Amino acid sequence: MSQESSSPTSSTSARTAVVTGASSGIGAATVRTLTAAGWTVFALARREAKLNALAAETGCTPIVTDITDEESTQAAVDRILAAGPVKALVNCAGGAIGKDPVATANLDDWRAMYELNVLGTLRITQKLLPALKESSGSVLVISSTAGIEPYEGGAGYCASKFAERVMARVLRLELIGEPVRVIDIAPGMVHTDEFSVKRFHGDAAKAEAVYAGVPDPLKAEDIAECVRWALEQPDTVDVDQIVVRPRAEGSYTKVYRQA
Numbered sequence: 001m002s003q004e005s006s007s008p009t010s011s012t013s014a015r016t017a018v019v020t021g022a023s024s025g026i027g028a029a030t031v032r033t034l035t036a037a038g039w040t041v042f043a044l045a046r047r048e049a050k051l052n053a054l055a056a057e058t059g060c061t062p063i064v065t066d067i068t069d070e071e072s073t074q075a076a077v078d079r080i081l082a083a084g085p086v087k088a089l090v091n092c093a094g095g096a097i098g099k100d101p102v103a104t105a106n107l108d109d110w111r112a113m114y115e116l117n118v119l120g121t122l123r124i125t126q127k128l129l130p131a132l133k134e135s136s137g138s139v140l141v142i143s144s145t146a147g148i149e150p151y152e153g154g155a156g157y158c159a160s161k162f163a164e165r166v167m168a169r170v171l172r173l174e175l176i177g178e179p180v181r182v183i184d185i186a187p188g189m190v191h192t193d194e195f196s197v198k199r200f201h202g203d204a205a206k207a208e209a210v211y212a213g214v215p216d217p218l219k220a221e222d223i224a225e226c227v228r229w230a231l232e233q234p235d236t237v238d239v240d241q242i243v244v245r246p247r248a249e250g251s252y253t254k255v256y257r258q259a
């Protein structure tokens, strides 16, 4: 089907979304927002108990999935496709590990971030792309402003987020003329429960210091609303990129903090 022959308005007949990284933070908020807006949602992550709790709350379908694992991801995709058309893939699974300078950075941390943020996103996107083309659907990535402006201590995470953004941008170019939208949402500081705790290997004090004194960091719900808005534009309107930060953050290194 050519783009010209697809409906100019967003189809409501197949409003089914797949959300990765759904067990916490931005992904869980996205599941809540999309289900509340009437979407059917498949919620993917590794932690079964958290997914089940979210399913009980929202009516989403939980699928325990490790997107760094080929077999696990294929099994999830097979289950999703057997259930019918898919209109959107929201790539939210991801994260930062460590904040060491390049000189002393841990290669395993960098490898893990690349496996998850880049290759994991690539893996599930490749598998769902044919179905998304059939439904005039959307591939959406939650990248980061870390993929726009690198900062000291952030080289590993920033490199993976630069790569994720490049992947989305090039996919957009490669799909021109085909009925698929590619959307990149790049958040700045979002205060989620787990992101910084994981980054600092469980050190809660270091994690909280990230947000110390910042009047109003973004909330996961703010990003979820960007996702919903972008997905619910007409099929022919591609929201290429959204960069969204708290008002108090001009850049990663220019953040207003109250004393």
Ligand SMILES: NC(=O)c1ccc[n+]([C@@H]2O[C@H](COP(=O)([O-])OP(=O)(O)OC[C@H]3O[C@@H](n4cnc5c(N)ncnc54)[C@H](OP(=O)(O)O)[C@@H]3O)[C@@H](O)[C@H]2O)c1
Pocket (backbone or CB within 6 Å): 020, 021, 022, 023, 024, 025, 026, 027, 044, 045, 046, 047, 065, 066, 067, 068, 092, 093, 094, 095, 096, 116, 120, 142, 143, 144, 145, 186, 187, 188, 189, 190, 191, 192, 193, 194, 195, 198, 220
């Ligand atoms: N928080 C921020 O300030 C911020 C800013 C910009 C961009 N982002 C990006 O937004 C996304 C979500 O961040 P967040 O703050 O919501 O962090 P989060 O709460 O730590 O969420 C990360 C999610 O990824 C899932 N995940 C991790 N490894 C996975 C794997 N191998 N397979 C499947 N799922 C996996 C986690 O669930 P399981 O452990 O259950 O698998 C979790 O649901 C990330 O891509 C992050 O880089 C965050």
